[in-house]
Amino acid sequence: MQKTEGEESKAENEEVKQVTLMTSDGVKMKVEISIVYEMEIVRSFIEVNDADHSVPFPLPNVSSHTLDLIIELVKNEYDDEFMKTFSHDELKEVLVAANYLNMKTLLDFIATAIANLLEKKSVEFIRNFFNIVNDFTPEEEAEIRKTNEWVFQDLDED
Amino acid sequence: MSEEDRISQLPDDILCKILSLLTTKEAIATSFLSTRWKFVWTMVPSIDIQCTKKIVKKQSSLSTRWRFLLKMVSFLNILCSKPTMEYHEKIDEFLDRRRAEKITRFSLLCTCNCCFVNNVQEWVYAVVARKVEKLDINLRIYNGKVLSFSNLFTCTTIDTLSIQGPFDISIPSSAHLPNVKSITLRVNTCLPYSNVRTLISGSPALEFFYLFNMKQKMYNYYFQELKIVRNSRGMRLHRNNSMAYNLFIHSDDRDSDFILDLEEINQWPKVLDSKIHLTIYLTVEEESFAEILVAIRNVKYLSLRCFKQDMLPSIHVFPPKFWNLVELQLFIKRDDPFSMEFPSVCPSLQVLEYNFMDGYFGAGERYRYHIRDGVRKRDLSIVPVCPTISKLGNFLNGWES
Numbered sequence: 268m269q270k271t272e273g274e275e276s277k278a279e280n281e282e283v284k285q286v287t288l289m290t291s292d293g294v295k296m297k298v299e300i301s302i303v304y305e306m307e308i309v310r311s312f313i314e315v316n317d318a319d320h321s322v323p324f325p326l327p328n329v330s331s332h333t334l335d336l337i338i339e340l341v342k343n344e345y346d347d348e349f350m351k352t353f354s355h356d357e358l359k360e361v362l363v364a365a366n367y368l369n370m371k372t373l374l375d376f377i378a379t380a381i382a383n384l385l386e387k388k389s390v391e392f393i394r395n396f397f398n399i400v401n402d403f404t405p406e407e408e409a410e411i412r413k414t415n416e417w418v419f420q421d422l423d424e425d
Numbered sequence: 426m427s428e429e430d431r432i433s434q435l436p437d438d439i440l441c442k443i444l445s446l447l448t449t450k451e452a453i454a455t456s457f458l459s460t461r462w463k464f465v466w467t468m469v470p471s472i473d474i475q476c477t478k479k480i481v482k483k484q485s486s487l488s489t490r491w492r493f494l495l496k497m498v499s500f501l502n503i504l505c506s507k508p509t510m511e512y513h514e515k516i517d518e519f520l521d522r523r524r525a526e527k528i529t530r531f532s533l534l535c536t537c538n539c540c541f542v543n544n545v546q547e548w549v550y551a552v553v554a555r556k557v558e559k560l561d562i563n564l565r566i567y568n569g570k571v572l573s574f575s576n577l578f579t580c581t582t583i584d585t586l587s588i589q590g591p592f593d594i595s596i597p598s599s600a601h602l603p604n605v606k607s608i609t610l611r612v613n614t615c616l617p618y619s620n621v622r623t624l625i626s627g628s629p630a631l632e633f634f635y636l637f638n639m640k641q642k643m644y645n646y647y648f649q650e651l652k653i654v655r656n657s658r659g660m661r662l663h664r665n666n667s668m669a670y671n672l673f674i675h676s677d678d679r680d681s682d683f684i685l686d687l688e689e690i691n692q693w694p695k696v697l698d699s700k701i702h703l704t705i706y707l708t709v710e711e712e713s714f715a716e717i718l719v720a721i722r723n724v725k726y727l728s729l730r731c732f733k734q735d736m737l738p739s740i741h742v743f744p745p746k747f748w749n750l751v752e753l754q755l756f757i758k759r760d761d762p763f764s765m766e767f768p769s770v771c772p773s774l775q776v777l778e779y780n781f782m783d784g785y786f787g788a789g790e791r792y793r794y795h796i797r798d799g800v801r802k803r804d805l806s807i808v809p810v811c812p813t814i815s816k817l818g819n820f821l822n823g824w825e826s
Contacts, residue, residue, distance in 0.1 A: 359431070362432070362435070362439075363431050363432070363435065366435055366436070366439050374439065375442070378446060379446055381443055382443050382444075382446030382447050383446075385443070385447060385451070386447060387451065388451075389454075390454055390457045390458060393454075393455065393458060394458055394459075397433065397458075399430050399432070399458045399461075399462070400430060400459060401458070401459055402459050402460050403459065403460060407460075408457070411456055411463070412457070415454070415456065
């Protein structure tokens, strides 16, 4: 579907409209406007400024690698199989970027993927997965453990 | 790559979104991660309680024989992990720890017998009182009691209701669910149609209704299935009665009121401007077949599939007058007397189509006639082969989105 629409407009306008984005590692990437429109943060800027698309839009929180992954995901209409090839780090990066770019569909999609990964996992696993530092004092930890003892049954050790 | 903890810097609603996709138990477990996460779970708008047994963690170390035994034991509910409910003696106390304003979804899945016997009604009461929007109760095993939910059937916030499990359920006559769009009931009792009618007429926004009841008598199972889909294109109703007959009614009028008359089969004549697909199976009784034909005798369009002759050639019903019938499609055996009798009781008939089923699922010859002033003219534009038909039909396909 998307492809044919793209081709049609290509035939009409000679070229697909593109917006240049500048990633955190200084790479300038030309991205089709249909994909850019899913990024609320860029979209609202373009719409307000009726912009000169040749000036790169800076994305200081998104690396070129992550942006590549996001573009592929959107192009593949959020293909599960494609996403399964992501490493844990890539998943997390995409989640953070999706939040920053304010991409609603991508956020839902990636949140589901991460939730599936965390299902039935121990607190230690999740800490490692997200690189979360345990900042509880031993007393605090003991207290929470006391109130919520039951939730630890059935969770995997690893 | 990311040594730094960027996840914890995400706003609450993103973290809540992830947690809302986990069970409530798993969500609460995240309160241990760090101080940032201590209260995130309390803002998750949904509640998801799953009480499933996990028999032995490292099953791989057991022999096949032991694994089989454990399966059997768990089937008999001897083993059960300490249930969630046992811990929370006071449901309100637990719910009051939450900070989320509403409960977007409450789902309760229990595969063990011991967990919710005394608490499920209490849970439902508490979440309905807190304005639940989606309610999904699925109890696999329950020891044969009647579940009654005192405030559920007058809940004004609920939009999706699903109750499934082998138990009885009582529906009060005061049922009124002004915002409910979808109701699924898969229960063990044979609900009286007066209850079904109360429920449907008390749910003006209803778009999807599914009812399945099953009852066991000796070694036989009897079931009734009723499915109603209402949307801007109209209304479709599917009624399946223990495989004796399968009835699809399609009406362009989404508010068509005949669904309210299902209780009395002889009140169906209101089914008028509808299209009907009726499949009769070999298990149908002569009497109920005759009743159905009387009930639908005012329709304009009828497609009838008869599987009945395969077994009991003695069953023969002479059809009543179908005064309004304009189009008739028959799927029958070539020697079925219906092929002659049925058109003769339809004085307004304009289109008649025969599909002779040589095999069990069709695939014979197909004839279509246009009738004007009593003269039949064969339509040669159609494919002269009876389409292969499935016993259950796919009549509702594409309608439920």
